[in-house]
Each structure stands twice: as C-alpha cells, then as structure tokens.
Amino acid sequence: MRLILLGPPGVGKGTQAKILVEQLAIPQLSTGDILRSAIAAKTPMGLAAKEVMDRGDLVSDEIVNGIVSERIDQTDCANGFILDGFPRTVAQADVLGTMLAQKGLKLDAVIEITADAGTLVSRVANRAKETGGARADDNVEVVRKRLEVYRELTEPLVAYYRGKGTLKTVDGMAPVEEVTAAIRRAIGR
Numbered sequence: 001m002r003l004i005l006l007g008p009p010g011v012g013k014g015t016q017a018k019i020l021v022e023q024l025a026i027p028q029l030s031t032g033d034i035l036r037s038a039i040a041a042k043t044p045m046g047l048a049a050k051e052v053m054d055r056g057d058l059v060s061d062e063i064v065n066g067i068v069s070e071r072i073d074q075t076d077c078a079n080g081f082i083l084d085g086f087p088r089t090v091a092q093a094d095v096l097g098t099m100l101a102q103k104g105l106k107l108d109a110v111i112e113i114t115a116d117a118g119t120l121v122s123r124v125a126n127r128a129k130e131t132g133g134a135r136a137d138d139n140v141e142v143v144r145k146r147l148e149v150y151r152e153l154t155e156p157l158v159a160y161y162r163g164k165g166t167l168k169t170v171d172g173m174a175p176v177e178e179v180t181a182a183i184r185r186a187i188g189r
Helices: 013-024 031-041 044-054 061-072 090-102 117-131 140-154 156-164 176-186
Strands: 002-006 028-030 081-084 109-114 167-171
Touching: 002 013, 002 156, 013 028, 013 081, 013 109, 013 176, 028 031, 028 061, 031 044, 031 061, 044 061, 061 090, 090 156, 109 156, 109 176, 117 140, 140 156, 156 167, 167 176
Parallel strands: 002 081, 002 109, 028 081, 109 167
Antiparallel strands: none
C-alpha cells in the first residue's frame, strides 16, 4: 500500500500516519526524517544535502527527490509506505510519478484530510493555552502563514491527484478514530 497524506497544517496527518503505520505495517516517510537519515548514513544524496544545508541554503527539489527515491528503495518499503510532507508541489508530484513508474510502482491512493481553516486556527489557539505555547507552532500567526503557504503551493495537488483518479477525501473534523476508519474504508483496508 503506497499512500500520500494531504491536508492543511494541524489537520492530523501526523496522527493518522502514526496509526496507519501500526495498522498497515508500512513505514511513514517524512521528508525531514529521510533527509536527516540520509545525511547520517552519508548516502550520495545525503552528502549533497549536507553540503547545501551547511551553506545555509534550502535543499533543492532535485536533492529531495533523490533522497525520497533512495528511501523508497530500502527493504522496509517493499510492502508500501506513507508519504508525509512529500510531494508539496505539482512539480514534485510529477517527479514522484515518474520515479515510481521507473521502479515499477504506483500510488494506491492519495488521502486528502479536510478541515475548516478557522477551526484549525482555533485548535492551535486552544492548544497554546493548554500547553502555555510550549510548541513552536502553537502560534496563531504562524499557523495562518502555514495555511496560506499550503493553499498556494500544496492545495493544487488536490486537483492534480483528483485528475489522476487517486484522490480520496475524508473529513478531518471527526474524532481521530472516525478519521482513521474513513481512511481505511477509502483505501479498502
């Protein structure tokens, strides 16, 4: 089972990914984690990423794509994976499609977890009150900015994958267990 989880910041993608990892026995591939692992393992792409990061620059799509490709080739991904945080743009989605095709693989589903933006901002404000703002992203302005970036760069992936027939949409406003059940129904598992 090869999945992508899409949705705005705060919608619960991370929570759902952790549950699905346990239930489906496939790894979650977070680009940040993959990047750190590739650097630590000194893979060719990891070394390239480290050089860029040491200069203080952003890692290019080319390097991120290469690191994701290296990670998908690892044995724990043989039965599938959940992509979290990749692709973020239509250009990355195009590269991912080509990369998977070259490996003889395809996506089984792209799960869009939806939520009302106002509710997401309220959730963060409430969490900030409860935790005293302990998390760096427990800031309403930060969340609003992240939602804006999501709408601009990542939301076009919804139409992209709908056009490919792989998009499944679930309501992220439901309780966690209900969202998980809806995802499992959407993927036929």
